[in-house]
Amino acid sequence: MSDTGTDTGTGTDTTAVSPDARRLWLRGRGLLTALALLVLAGALLGLLTSGDDGSLDPRSATQHGSRAIAELLADRGVDTTLTTTAREAAAATGPDTTLLVVRPEALTDSTREILRRAASDTGARLVLLAPGQAALDTFAPGVLAAGPATVEERQPDCADPVARRAGSARLGGYGYVPPAAEGTGCYPVSGLPTLVTLPTGPAAGETVLLGAADLLHNQHLDEDGNASLALQLLGARDHLVWYLPSGEEAPGAAEEESLLGLLDPGWRWATLQLALAVALAALWRARRLGPVVTERLPVTVRAAETTEGHxxxxxxxxxxxxxxxxxxxxxxxxxxxxxxxxxxxxxxxxxxxxxxxxxxxxxxxxxxxxxxxxxxxxxxxxxxxxxxxxxxxxxxxxxxxxxxxxxx
Structure with missing residues (x-):
């Protein structure tokens, strides 16, 4: 006669039901994988967007910085002053000054007006890098912008001694249509010059429109005649005010249109029609709840299976x-x-x-x-x-x- 019972004193025949490491891994691997992917994506995004690349910054030695031209100007005795606000730039501008505006399209109308007035009143030389039509309406009324075109090596094709001394240079971007018989235009693209010099103001000042700023980048300065052209444009006077606008100079919220303001006025009717269509579809496909209906189960579930399920x-x-x-x-x-x-x-x-x-x-x-x-x-x-x-x-x-x- 044998005992079929289980020895409860030692507990050696008990079944361990605590989850082991493998079971815990199988349960949580989906969540862990999603978390790892999220962390990896965040780290990658942070690397791609971390910091400023120093574009057109005279202190930056990166590829898109402009430290090389700033040092060449300093070697030729040109004093460079870096400013980040329009009022600082206007205060530093004088008759013997070249005022360089790096991103004229990113400025508010009031900021552009401050810079225009400072250059016009003092007779300074105003150099604008890749100005679009909005900037031209303030700094060079009557000039039209076209393009942009591919930036590449181009010939001067003009009689301007500055461009002829520099020879071929990396230009393109915007092309300009100046008023008839005013100024000079060089480095044309489809017949439109990408470098235009216009006389401005009663104090013998002038405005220079440069369709693209690539020739001022460190990586392109030693190519073709880029260095020569840049030195002549920025070093014609003893003092250079390099205006690199900060975030404070960006267009304010009052001058920007909201997303709804940019949409067609008919979007409200379209949204209303879509909402009605969704409501009708919901009524059509919604589950109708009636009285509870009992039915016989197709199979009989054994009590042991129910117990194991519980x-x-x-x-x-x-x-x-x-x-x-x-x-x-x-x-x-x-x-x-x-x-x-x-x-x-x-x-x-x-x-x-x-x-x-x-x-x-x-x-x-x-x-x-x-x-x-x-x-x-x-x-x-x-x-x-x-x-x-x-x-x-x-x-x-x-x-x-x-x-x-x-x-x-």
């Missing part, structure tokens, strides 16, 4: 307290009639433990802790509790256990 749910949710309560309640229901306790008193901690202890010979305190004790602290303790409850129930019904052993 166990898996408890395990997944970590609900050891509810699982332990269910095990203890079922054991108390089965033990109460066996020890002569009324069903109504089966779940009272005063009557049942004493009756069970009288049948098994165990200490009432031990039986009480087993049937009404605190929830287990981990999954292993929960499995051990189930084994101990099963062993207690077998000790209350020893004859049934022996019968099962004998029949086996």
């Amino acid at each position: 166990a898996r749910l408890y395990h997944r949710a970590g609900a050891r307290d509810r699982a332990a309560d269910a095990l203890r309640a079922a054991t108390r229901d089965r033990l109460a009639p066996l020890v002569g306790v009324a069903p109504a008193a089966a779940h009272t901690p005063e009557a049942l433990p004493a009756a069970v202890a009288a049948h098994t010979g165990d200490a009432p305190q031990a039986v009480h802790a087993l049937l009404f004790g605190p929830p287990p602290g981990d999954d292993t303790a929960l499995v051990r509790l189930a084994d101990d409850l099963d062993a207690l129930e077998r000790r209350v019904t020893p004859d049934a256990t022996k019968g099962k052993d004998h029949s086996s």
